[in-house]
Amino acid sequence: MDLLEYMRSQDSMTQAEWERTFEDEGREILVLLAGGSGAGKRNGFWDVSHYFIAYVDCQTGALHTGDGRIVYPVSDEEHDAGGILDRFRREAVYRLKARKKIPHEVPEGVTASSQNQFLIVEVLEEDASCPALDKVLTEYRKPVVLNDEELGELTLDKDLDMFEGEVLWRGEQICVSLEVDAADEDTWADARRAMKVMLAEQDRWDGDMRSSAARELTELACEWRESADEEVPEITEESFARRIELRSIAMEPDGSFSAYFDDDDMFFGHCVVVYGSLTDGVASAEMAG
Template sequence: MNLLEYMRRRNKMTLSEWEDTFEKKEREIIVLRHEGGGGSLRNGFWERDEYFLAYVDCETGELHKEEGRIEFPVIDKEEPPFQFEEETIYKLRVHEKLPEEVPEGALPSKNHFLVVDILEANAVCPELEEMLIEYRKPVVLQDDILGDLTYDKLLKSFEGSIDWLGGKVHLSLSVDKDNKSGITKAKKLLKTMVLEQEKWDADLREFAAGKLTKLACEWAESDEEAAKITEESFAKKISLKLLWVTAGGSFTAYLDDDELFFGHSIAVSGSPKKGLLSADIEG
Protein backbone atom coordinates (compact mmCIF):
# COMPACT_ATOMS: atom_id res chain seq x y z
CA MET A 1 0.00 0.00 0.00
CA ASN A 2 1.40 3.39 -0.98
CA LEU A 3 1.02 6.67 0.92
CA LEU A 4 -1.97 7.89 -1.11
CA GLU A 5 -3.88 4.64 -0.59
CA TYR A 6 -3.04 4.75 3.12
CA MET A 7 -4.37 8.31 3.48
CA ARG A 8 -7.54 7.52 1.54
CA ARG A 9 -8.19 4.47 3.72
CA ARG A 10 -7.78 6.54 6.88
CA ASN A 11 -10.13 9.21 5.57
CA LYS A 12 -12.83 6.59 4.89
CA MET A 13 -12.75 5.26 8.46
CA THR A 14 -16.02 5.32 10.37
CA LEU A 15 -15.99 6.32 14.02
CA SER A 16 -16.15 2.71 15.22
CA GLU A 17 -13.35 1.66 12.84
CA TRP A 18 -11.20 4.55 14.06
CA GLU A 19 -11.83 3.67 17.71
CA ASP A 20 -10.75 0.09 16.95
CA THR A 21 -7.25 1.40 16.15
CA PHE A 22 -6.79 1.96 19.91
CA GLU A 23 -6.36 -0.60 22.68
CA LYS A 24 -9.49 -1.71 24.54
CA LYS A 25 -7.74 -1.40 27.89
CA GLU A 26 -8.14 1.91 29.68
CA ARG A 27 -5.14 3.62 31.22
CA GLU A 28 -4.57 6.71 33.33
CA ILE A 29 -1.84 9.14 32.34
CA ILE A 30 -0.80 12.67 33.26
CA VAL A 31 0.18 14.85 30.30
CA LEU A 32 1.83 18.24 29.95
CA ARG A 33 -0.18 19.96 27.26
CA HIS A 34 1.98 22.58 25.55
CA GLU A 35 0.98 24.02 22.15
CA GLY A 36 -0.28 22.95 18.76
CA GLY A 37 -2.89 20.63 17.41
CA GLY A 38 -5.11 20.05 14.43
CA GLY A 39 -7.96 18.09 12.94
CA SER A 40 -8.57 15.61 10.13
CA LEU A 41 -11.92 14.89 8.48
CA ARG A 42 -12.84 11.21 8.54
CA ASN A 43 -16.08 9.44 7.60
CA GLY A 44 -18.76 11.33 9.51
CA PHE A 45 -16.54 12.89 12.18
CA TRP A 46 -13.41 14.96 12.77
CA GLU A 47 -10.32 13.48 14.42
CA ARG A 48 -9.10 16.21 16.77
CA ASP A 49 -5.47 16.21 17.94
CA GLU A 50 -3.89 18.13 20.83
CA TYR A 51 -0.13 17.91 21.38
CA PHE A 52 1.67 17.26 24.65
CA LEU A 53 5.30 17.64 25.64
CA ALA A 54 5.61 14.63 27.99
CA TYR A 55 3.50 12.26 30.06
CA VAL A 56 3.59 10.12 33.19
CA ASP A 57 2.13 6.60 33.31
CA CYS A 58 0.04 6.56 36.48
CA GLU A 59 0.36 2.79 36.91
CA THR A 60 4.16 2.62 36.72
CA GLY A 61 5.02 6.21 37.64
CA GLU A 62 7.38 6.34 34.63
CA LEU A 63 8.04 9.73 33.05
CA HIS A 64 8.13 9.70 29.23
CA LYS A 65 10.00 12.78 27.97
CA GLU A 66 8.70 12.49 24.42
CA GLU A 67 6.17 14.56 22.54
CA GLY A 68 2.87 12.94 21.64
CA ARG A 69 -0.77 13.65 21.08
CA ILE A 70 -4.13 13.12 22.68
CA GLU A 71 -7.01 12.52 20.28
CA PHE A 72 -10.80 12.51 20.39
CA PRO A 73 -13.64 12.54 17.85
CA VAL A 74 -15.76 15.59 17.11
CA ILE A 75 -19.06 15.01 15.38
CA ASP A 76 -19.91 17.63 12.73
CA LYS A 77 -21.97 20.56 14.07
CA GLU A 78 -21.59 19.34 17.66
CA GLU A 79 -19.48 20.94 20.37
CA PRO A 80 -16.10 19.25 21.02
CA PRO A 81 -16.41 16.87 23.99
CA PHE A 82 -13.17 18.16 25.54
CA GLN A 83 -11.36 21.49 25.82
CA PHE A 84 -7.64 21.61 26.58
CA GLU A 85 -5.77 24.74 27.63
CA GLU A 86 -2.16 25.30 26.60
CA GLU A 87 0.65 24.92 29.15
CA THR A 88 -1.58 22.92 31.48
CA ILE A 89 -1.15 19.53 33.18
CA TYR A 90 -4.05 17.07 32.83
CA LYS A 91 -4.79 13.70 34.37
CA LEU A 92 -6.66 11.62 31.78
CA ARG A 93 -8.31 8.27 31.21
CA VAL A 94 -7.23 7.05 27.78
CA HIS A 95 -6.81 4.20 25.30
CA GLU A 96 -3.35 3.87 23.73
CA LYS A 97 -2.97 3.69 19.95
CA LEU A 98 -2.30 0.20 18.60
CA PRO A 99 0.90 -0.33 16.56
CA GLU A 100 0.39 -0.29 12.80
CA GLU A 101 2.45 -0.65 9.65
CA VAL A 102 2.66 2.54 7.63
CA PRO A 103 3.94 3.13 4.09
CA GLU A 104 7.07 5.09 3.28
CA GLY A 105 6.42 8.78 3.80
CA ALA A 106 4.07 8.32 6.77
CA LEU A 107 5.17 8.60 10.39
CA PRO A 108 4.28 5.68 12.67
CA SER A 109 2.03 6.48 15.62
CA LYS A 110 3.93 7.00 18.86
CA ASN A 111 2.57 8.27 22.16
CA HIS A 112 -0.93 8.69 20.72
CA PHE A 113 -3.88 8.31 23.09
CA LEU A 114 -7.66 8.41 22.67
CA VAL A 115 -9.19 10.50 25.46
CA VAL A 116 -12.01 8.85 27.41
CA ASP A 117 -12.29 11.40 30.21
CA ILE A 118 -10.52 14.34 31.83
CA LEU A 119 -10.02 13.28 35.43
CA GLU A 120 -8.31 16.44 36.60
CA ALA A 121 -7.12 19.74 35.12
CA ASN A 122 -4.09 21.44 36.68
CA ALA A 123 -3.10 18.08 38.11
CA VAL A 124 -0.24 17.89 40.60
CA CYS A 125 2.84 16.25 39.09
CA PRO A 126 6.26 17.54 40.22
CA GLU A 127 8.15 16.09 37.23
CA LEU A 128 5.87 17.73 34.67
CA GLU A 129 5.66 20.95 36.69
CA GLU A 130 9.45 21.18 36.53
CA MET A 131 9.36 20.63 32.76
CA LEU A 132 6.69 23.31 32.38
CA ILE A 133 8.88 25.85 34.22
CA GLU A 134 11.75 25.10 31.82
CA TYR A 135 9.43 25.17 28.82
CA ARG A 136 8.19 28.65 29.72
CA LYS A 137 11.68 30.12 29.86
CA PRO A 138 12.43 32.14 26.71
CA VAL A 139 15.18 30.80 24.46
CA VAL A 140 17.13 33.66 22.92
CA LEU A 141 20.02 33.62 20.45
CA GLN A 142 22.24 36.66 20.89
CA ASP A 143 24.44 37.73 18.00
CA ASP A 144 26.47 40.90 17.40
CA ILE A 145 25.18 41.16 13.82
CA LEU A 146 21.72 39.60 13.94
CA GLY A 147 20.73 40.93 17.36
CA ASP A 148 18.41 38.92 19.63
CA LEU A 149 16.45 36.10 18.02
CA THR A 150 13.71 34.62 20.22
CA TYR A 151 12.56 31.02 19.78
CA ASP A 152 8.91 30.52 18.85
CA LYS A 153 7.99 27.14 20.34
CA LEU A 154 4.96 26.65 18.12
CA LEU A 155 6.71 27.52 14.86
CA LYS A 156 9.97 25.92 16.01
CA SER A 157 11.93 28.85 14.66
CA PHE A 158 13.98 31.80 15.93
CA GLU A 159 12.39 35.18 15.14
CA GLY A 160 13.83 38.68 15.12
CA SER A 161 14.46 41.75 12.95
CA ILE A 162 17.40 43.63 11.47
CA ASP A 163 18.13 47.04 9.95
CA TRP A 164 18.15 46.71 6.16
CA LEU A 165 19.01 49.68 3.94
CA GLY A 166 17.21 52.15 6.19
CA GLY A 167 14.24 49.92 6.95
CA LYS A 168 13.42 46.82 8.98
CA VAL A 169 13.45 43.22 7.76
CA HIS A 170 12.03 40.31 9.77
CA LEU A 171 14.34 37.32 10.27
CA SER A 172 13.16 33.74 10.72
CA LEU A 173 15.49 30.79 11.38
CA SER A 174 13.37 27.69 10.79
CA VAL A 175 15.45 25.37 12.93
CA ASP A 176 14.81 23.47 16.16
CA LYS A 177 16.38 25.03 19.26
CA ASP A 178 18.34 21.81 19.94
CA ASN A 179 19.78 21.55 16.40
CA LYS A 180 23.14 23.19 17.10
CA SER A 181 24.68 22.53 13.68
CA GLY A 182 21.51 23.73 11.94
CA ILE A 183 21.51 26.94 13.98
CA THR A 184 25.17 27.56 13.08
CA LYS A 185 24.52 27.03 9.37
CA ALA A 186 21.37 29.20 9.33
CA LYS A 187 23.09 32.03 11.25
CA LYS A 188 26.10 31.95 8.92
CA LEU A 189 23.85 32.37 5.88
CA LEU A 190 21.84 35.18 7.44
CA LYS A 191 24.93 37.06 8.58
CA THR A 192 26.40 36.85 5.09
CA MET A 193 23.22 38.31 3.62
CA VAL A 194 23.01 41.06 6.23
CA LEU A 195 26.66 42.08 5.88
CA GLU A 196 26.30 42.13 2.08
CA GLN A 197 22.78 43.56 2.10
CA GLU A 198 23.27 46.06 -0.73
CA LYS A 199 24.34 43.28 -3.11
CA TRP A 200 21.66 40.86 -1.94
CA ASP A 201 18.93 43.48 -2.08
CA ALA A 202 19.82 44.39 -5.67
CA ASP A 203 20.15 40.74 -6.72
CA LEU A 204 16.79 39.77 -5.21
CA ARG A 205 15.00 42.68 -6.91
CA GLU A 206 16.65 42.05 -10.26
CA PHE A 207 15.95 38.30 -10.16
CA ALA A 208 12.30 38.77 -9.19
CA ALA A 209 11.84 41.38 -11.91
CA GLY A 210 13.38 39.12 -14.53
CA LYS A 211 11.06 36.26 -13.59
CA LEU A 212 7.81 38.08 -12.85
CA THR A 213 7.55 41.30 -14.88
CA LYS A 214 5.63 39.61 -17.69
CA LEU A 215 3.19 38.17 -15.15
CA ALA A 216 2.80 41.59 -13.51
CA CYS A 217 1.82 43.03 -16.90
CA GLU A 218 -0.84 40.35 -17.23
CA TRP A 219 -2.17 41.25 -13.78
CA ALA A 220 -2.34 44.98 -14.62
CA GLU A 221 -5.83 46.48 -14.63
CA SER A 222 -5.39 48.15 -18.02
CA ASP A 223 -3.14 48.18 -21.06
CA GLU A 224 -1.93 51.62 -20.03
CA GLU A 225 -0.84 50.33 -16.61
CA ALA A 226 0.82 47.27 -18.16
CA ALA A 227 2.83 49.48 -20.51
CA LYS A 228 4.35 51.26 -17.49
CA ILE A 229 5.65 48.03 -15.95
CA THR A 230 9.21 47.30 -17.01
CA GLU A 231 11.84 45.16 -15.32
CA GLU A 232 13.48 48.35 -14.08
CA SER A 233 10.27 49.83 -12.64
CA PHE A 234 9.31 46.43 -11.17
CA ALA A 235 12.65 46.12 -9.37
CA LYS A 236 12.33 49.63 -7.92
CA LYS A 237 8.80 49.09 -6.59
CA ILE A 238 9.34 45.89 -4.61
CA SER A 239 11.00 45.77 -1.17
CA LEU A 240 12.34 43.06 1.11
CA LYS A 241 10.26 42.32 4.24
CA LEU A 242 11.29 38.84 5.48
CA LEU A 243 14.29 36.51 5.25
CA TRP A 244 13.44 32.89 6.07
CA VAL A 245 16.30 30.38 6.31
CA THR A 246 16.41 26.65 7.05
CA ALA A 247 18.74 24.39 8.99
CA GLY A 248 20.03 23.11 5.64
CA GLY A 249 21.16 26.56 4.55
CA SER A 250 18.50 27.35 1.95
CA PHE A 251 16.45 30.55 2.10
CA THR A 252 13.34 32.31 0.88
CA ALA A 253 13.19 36.10 0.70
CA TYR A 254 9.68 37.60 0.87
CA LEU A 255 9.24 40.97 -0.82
CA ASP A 256 6.36 43.44 -0.71
CA ASP A 257 4.78 43.65 -4.18
CA ASP A 258 3.62 47.30 -3.91
CA GLU A 259 0.25 46.13 -5.32
CA LEU A 260 1.76 44.69 -8.51
CA PHE A 261 -0.04 41.46 -7.59
CA PHE A 262 -2.78 43.05 -5.45
CA GLY A 263 -0.97 42.45 -2.17
CA HIS A 264 0.47 38.98 -2.76
CA SER A 265 4.01 38.45 -1.49
CA ILE A 266 6.86 37.82 -3.87
CA ALA A 267 8.95 34.84 -2.75
CA VAL A 268 12.50 34.41 -4.08
CA SER A 269 14.20 31.16 -3.07
CA GLY A 270 17.75 29.90 -3.31
CA SER A 271 20.88 28.79 -1.48
CA PRO A 272 24.48 30.03 -1.16
CA LYS A 273 25.79 27.19 -3.35
CA LYS A 274 23.12 27.23 -6.08
CA GLY A 275 22.29 30.95 -6.00
CA LEU A 276 18.81 32.31 -6.71
CA LEU A 277 16.60 29.54 -8.05
CA SER A 278 12.95 30.62 -8.26
CA ALA A 279 10.57 33.57 -7.90
CA ASP A 280 6.83 33.15 -7.32
CA ILE A 281 3.89 34.98 -5.80
CA GLU A 282 2.36 33.69 -2.57
CA GLY A 283 -0.40 34.52 -0.16
Protein backbone atom coordinates in the same frame (compact mmCIF):
# COMPACT_ATOMS: atom_id res chain seq x y z
CA MET B 1 8.07 4.37 0.80
CA ASP B 2 9.09 8.01 0.38
CA LEU B 3 7.66 10.89 2.41
CA LEU B 4 5.01 11.89 -0.16
CA GLU B 5 3.75 8.32 -0.53
CA TYR B 6 3.66 7.95 3.24
CA MET B 7 1.64 11.15 3.72
CA ARG B 8 -0.82 10.12 1.02
CA SER B 9 -1.29 6.70 2.64
CA GLN B 10 -1.99 8.38 5.98
CA ASP B 11 -4.50 10.82 4.51
CA SER B 12 -6.38 8.05 2.70
CA MET B 13 -7.14 6.14 5.94
CA THR B 14 -10.74 5.81 7.06
CA GLN B 15 -11.50 6.59 10.70
CA ALA B 16 -11.62 2.88 11.57
CA GLU B 17 -8.23 2.29 9.89
CA TRP B 18 -6.72 5.32 11.62
CA GLU B 19 -7.95 4.24 15.05
CA ARG B 20 -6.40 0.79 14.53
CA THR B 21 -2.96 2.48 14.41
CA PHE B 22 -3.33 3.00 18.19
CA GLU B 23 -3.11 0.40 20.96
CA ASP B 24 -6.36 -1.36 21.86
CA GLU B 25 -6.10 -0.65 25.58
CA GLY B 26 -6.29 2.84 26.99
CA ARG B 27 -3.93 4.05 29.69
CA GLU B 28 -4.22 6.93 32.14
CA ILE B 29 -1.83 9.82 31.58
CA LEU B 30 -1.27 13.35 32.82
CA VAL B 31 -0.32 15.55 29.88
CA LEU B 32 1.05 19.11 29.70
CA LEU B 33 -0.25 20.91 26.62
CA ALA B 34 1.88 23.53 24.88
CA GLY B 35 2.80 24.36 21.31
CA GLY B 36 -0.46 24.91 19.50
CA SER B 37 -3.02 22.76 17.74
CA GLY B 38 -4.36 21.91 14.31
CA ALA B 39 -6.64 19.70 12.25
CA GLY B 40 -5.99 17.64 9.13
CA LYS B 41 -8.51 16.22 6.65
CA ARG B 42 -8.43 12.48 6.20
CA ASN B 43 -10.77 10.04 4.48
CA GLY B 44 -14.20 11.04 5.76
CA PHE B 45 -13.18 12.73 9.01
CA TRP B 46 -10.83 15.29 10.57
CA ASP B 47 -7.83 14.39 12.74
CA VAL B 48 -7.58 17.06 15.46
CA SER B 49 -4.25 17.48 17.28
CA HIS B 50 -3.23 19.40 20.42
CA TYR B 51 0.50 19.46 21.10
CA PHE B 52 2.16 18.52 24.38
CA ILE B 53 5.70 18.83 25.70
CA ALA B 54 5.58 16.17 28.44
CA TYR B 55 3.36 13.55 30.01
CA VAL B 56 3.33 11.28 33.05
CA ASP B 57 2.24 7.63 32.85
CA CYS B 58 -0.08 7.36 35.85
CA GLN B 59 0.51 3.61 36.24
CA THR B 60 4.31 3.80 36.44
CA GLY B 61 4.72 7.41 37.53
CA ALA B 62 7.36 7.89 34.82
CA LEU B 63 7.82 11.37 33.36
CA HIS B 64 8.28 11.49 29.58
CA THR B 65 9.49 14.75 28.01
CA GLY B 66 9.43 15.55 24.31
CA ASP B 67 7.01 16.86 21.73
CA GLY B 68 3.86 14.88 21.12
CA ARG B 69 0.16 15.16 20.37
CA ILE B 70 -3.17 14.21 21.86
CA VAL B 71 -5.58 13.52 19.01
CA TYR B 72 -9.22 12.74 18.33
CA PRO B 73 -11.51 12.51 15.29
CA VAL B 74 -14.33 14.88 14.37
CA SER B 75 -16.85 14.76 11.56
CA ASP B 76 -17.12 17.24 8.70
CA GLU B 77 -20.21 18.69 10.38
CA GLU B 78 -18.37 19.24 13.67
CA HIS B 79 -15.43 20.80 11.83
CA ASP B 80 -17.63 23.13 9.79
CA ALA B 81 -19.47 24.25 12.94
CA GLY B 82 -16.18 25.73 14.18
CA GLY B 83 -14.47 25.83 17.55
CA ILE B 84 -12.88 22.39 17.36
CA LEU B 85 -9.48 23.75 18.45
CA ASP B 86 -10.93 25.39 21.58
CA ARG B 87 -11.54 22.16 23.48
CA PHE B 88 -8.20 22.23 25.33
CA ARG B 89 -6.22 25.11 26.83
CA ARG B 90 -2.52 25.61 26.25
CA GLU B 91 -0.09 25.42 29.19
CA ALA B 92 -2.57 23.32 31.15
CA VAL B 93 -2.41 19.80 32.58
CA TYR B 94 -5.12 17.25 31.75
CA ARG B 95 -5.71 13.77 33.10
CA LEU B 96 -6.77 11.55 30.21
CA LYS B 97 -7.57 8.00 29.36
CA ALA B 98 -5.88 7.51 25.99
CA ARG B 99 -4.55 4.91 23.54
CA LYS B 100 -0.90 5.23 22.54
CA LYS B 101 0.22 5.24 18.90
CA ILE B 102 1.66 1.90 17.83
CA PRO B 103 5.31 2.38 16.71
CA HIS B 104 5.91 1.80 13.01
CA GLU B 105 8.59 2.55 10.44
CA VAL B 106 8.38 6.00 8.88
CA PRO B 107 10.39 7.74 6.13
CA GLU B 108 12.89 10.50 6.81
CA GLY B 109 11.19 13.85 7.32
CA VAL B 110 8.31 12.64 9.50
CA THR B 111 8.29 14.67 12.73
CA ALA B 112 8.86 13.02 16.08
CA SER B 113 5.65 14.51 17.47
CA SER B 114 3.56 12.72 14.82
CA GLN B 115 4.78 9.40 16.20
CA ASN B 116 4.39 10.35 19.86
CA GLN B 117 0.59 10.43 19.86
CA PHE B 118 -2.29 9.48 22.15
CA LEU B 119 -5.85 8.99 20.92
CA ILE B 120 -8.21 10.39 23.56
CA VAL B 121 -10.71 7.94 25.01
CA GLU B 122 -11.95 10.11 27.88
CA VAL B 123 -11.07 13.39 29.57
CA LEU B 124 -10.90 12.54 33.29
CA GLU B 125 -9.80 15.86 34.80
CA GLU B 126 -8.95 19.41 33.73
CA ASP B 127 -6.31 21.51 35.51
CA ALA B 128 -4.95 18.38 37.14
CA SER B 129 -2.26 18.64 39.80
CA CYS B 130 1.17 17.27 38.89
CA PRO B 131 4.36 18.72 40.47
CA ALA B 132 6.60 17.03 37.88
CA LEU B 133 4.76 18.67 34.99
CA ASP B 134 4.62 21.99 36.87
CA LYS B 135 8.44 21.95 36.88
CA VAL B 136 8.51 21.24 33.15
CA LEU B 137 6.13 24.15 32.55
CA THR B 138 8.24 26.52 34.66
CA GLU B 139 11.29 25.62 32.59
CA TYR B 140 9.32 25.92 29.36
CA ARG B 141 8.25 29.46 30.24
CA LYS B 142 11.81 30.69 30.74
CA PRO B 143 12.85 32.85 27.76
CA VAL B 144 15.61 31.56 25.49
CA VAL B 145 17.68 34.35 23.94
CA LEU B 146 20.77 33.94 21.78
CA ASN B 147 23.21 36.78 21.17
CA ASP B 148 25.05 36.34 17.88
CA GLU B 149 27.79 38.71 16.73
CA GLU B 150 26.36 38.86 13.20
CA LEU B 151 22.65 38.17 13.71
CA GLY B 152 22.17 40.11 16.94
CA GLU B 153 19.61 39.08 19.55
CA LEU B 154 17.46 36.09 18.65
CA THR B 155 14.48 35.09 20.81
CA LEU B 156 13.00 31.59 20.69
CA ASP B 157 9.25 31.21 20.19
CA LYS B 158 8.85 27.73 21.64
CA ASP B 159 5.32 27.27 20.35
CA LEU B 160 6.40 27.93 16.76
CA ASP B 161 9.89 26.36 17.01
CA MET B 162 11.38 29.57 15.69
CA PHE B 163 14.07 32.10 16.65
CA GLU B 164 13.10 35.65 15.74
CA GLY B 165 15.22 38.76 15.36
CA GLU B 166 16.30 41.55 13.01
CA VAL B 167 19.33 42.06 10.77
CA LEU B 168 20.67 44.77 8.51
CA TRP B 169 20.04 43.92 4.83
CA ARG B 170 21.50 46.33 2.29
CA GLY B 171 21.16 49.21 4.73
CA GLU B 172 17.63 48.41 5.98
CA GLN B 173 16.41 46.42 8.99
CA ILE B 174 14.48 43.27 8.11
CA CYS B 175 12.99 40.52 10.26
CA VAL B 176 14.54 37.06 10.29
CA SER B 177 13.11 33.83 11.62
CA LEU B 178 15.15 30.67 12.05
CA GLU B 179 12.90 27.64 11.88
CA VAL B 180 14.36 25.05 14.24
CA ASP B 181 13.59 22.11 16.48
CA ALA B 182 13.37 23.79 19.89
CA ALA B 183 14.59 20.60 21.55
CA ASP B 184 17.60 20.13 19.25
CA GLU B 185 20.34 22.73 19.61
CA ASP B 186 22.15 21.36 16.55
CA THR B 187 19.31 22.79 14.43
CA TRP B 188 19.82 26.16 16.13
CA ALA B 189 23.46 26.21 15.05
CA ASP B 190 22.67 25.00 11.51
CA ALA B 191 19.97 27.64 10.96
CA ARG B 192 22.20 30.42 12.29
CA ARG B 193 25.06 29.29 10.06
CA ALA B 194 22.78 29.18 7.00
CA MET B 195 21.41 32.66 7.69
CA LYS B 196 24.93 34.06 8.04
CA VAL B 197 25.97 32.53 4.72
CA MET B 198 23.07 34.29 3.01
CA LEU B 199 23.77 37.53 4.85
CA ALA B 200 27.41 37.50 3.75
CA GLU B 201 26.31 37.45 0.08
CA GLN B 202 23.23 39.61 0.49
CA ASP B 203 23.83 41.73 -2.61
CA ARG B 204 23.88 38.67 -4.87
CA TRP B 205 20.90 37.04 -3.18
CA ASP B 206 18.91 40.27 -3.24
CA GLY B 207 19.46 40.63 -6.98
CA ASP B 208 18.68 36.98 -7.71
CA MET B 209 15.45 37.07 -5.71
CA ARG B 210 14.25 40.29 -7.27
CA SER B 211 15.00 39.22 -10.83
CA SER B 212 13.40 35.79 -10.33
CA ALA B 213 10.25 37.31 -8.82
CA ALA B 214 10.08 39.81 -11.69
CA ARG B 215 10.40 37.10 -14.34
CA GLU B 216 7.64 35.00 -12.79
CA LEU B 217 5.20 37.66 -11.62
CA THR B 218 5.40 40.76 -13.85
CA GLU B 219 2.77 39.42 -16.26
CA LEU B 220 0.43 38.72 -13.36
CA ALA B 221 1.08 42.17 -11.91
CA CYS B 222 0.12 43.73 -15.26
CA GLU B 223 -3.18 41.83 -15.16
CA TRP B 224 -3.88 43.21 -11.69
CA ARG B 225 -2.93 46.69 -12.91
CA GLU B 226 -5.66 46.54 -15.56
CA SER B 227 -8.29 46.00 -12.84
CA ALA B 228 -7.21 49.02 -10.77
CA ASP B 229 -9.80 51.73 -10.14
CA GLU B 230 -7.31 54.49 -10.91
CA GLU B 231 -4.44 54.97 -13.33
CA VAL B 232 -1.21 53.34 -12.11
CA PRO B 233 2.29 53.29 -13.62
CA GLU B 234 3.22 50.73 -16.25
CA ILE B 235 4.91 47.64 -14.81
CA THR B 236 7.97 46.13 -16.46
CA GLU B 237 10.32 43.45 -15.17
CA GLU B 238 12.82 46.17 -14.34
CA SER B 239 10.32 48.29 -12.41
CA PHE B 240 8.85 45.23 -10.66
CA ALA B 241 12.28 44.14 -9.42
CA ARG B 242 13.01 47.65 -8.21
CA ARG B 243 9.67 48.27 -6.48
CA ILE B 244 9.37 45.20 -4.25
CA GLU B 245 10.96 45.58 -0.80
CA LEU B 246 12.31 42.74 1.31
CA ARG B 247 10.67 42.60 4.75
CA SER B 248 11.64 39.22 6.20
CA ILE B 249 13.48 35.94 5.61
CA ALA B 250 12.59 32.56 7.13
CA MET B 251 15.57 30.19 7.15
CA GLU B 252 15.62 26.45 7.85
CA PRO B 253 18.58 24.45 9.18
CA ASP B 254 19.18 22.81 5.78
CA GLY B 255 19.51 26.20 4.06
CA SER B 256 16.02 26.31 2.54
CA PHE B 257 14.48 29.76 2.79
CA SER B 258 11.37 31.84 2.14
CA ALA B 259 11.78 35.58 1.57
CA TYR B 260 8.82 37.93 1.94
CA PHE B 261 8.64 41.17 -0.06
CA ASP B 262 6.24 44.10 0.15
CA ASP B 263 4.47 44.35 -3.23
CA ASP B 264 4.31 48.18 -3.40
CA ASP B 265 0.56 47.76 -4.07
CA MET B 266 1.13 46.01 -7.41
CA PHE B 267 -1.06 43.20 -6.00
CA PHE B 268 -3.16 45.61 -3.93
CA GLY B 269 -1.36 44.86 -0.67
CA HIS B 270 -0.59 41.17 -1.05
CA CYS B 271 3.01 40.05 -0.61
CA VAL B 272 5.57 38.47 -2.91
CA VAL B 273 7.23 35.31 -1.59
CA VAL B 274 10.46 33.93 -3.03
CA TYR B 275 11.53 30.35 -2.24
CA GLY B 276 14.91 28.69 -2.63
CA SER B 277 17.90 27.14 -0.92
CA LEU B 278 21.54 28.05 -0.42
CA THR B 279 22.65 25.05 -2.46
CA ASP B 280 20.24 25.31 -5.41
CA GLY B 281 19.54 29.04 -5.53
CA VAL B 282 16.18 30.69 -6.09
CA ALA B 283 13.53 28.15 -7.05
CA SER B 284 10.21 29.98 -7.40
CA ALA B 285 8.17 33.06 -6.53
CA GLU B 286 4.49 33.67 -5.93
CA MET B 287 1.98 36.28 -4.90
CA ALA B 288 0.52 35.40 -1.51
CA GLY B 289 -1.37 36.74 1.47
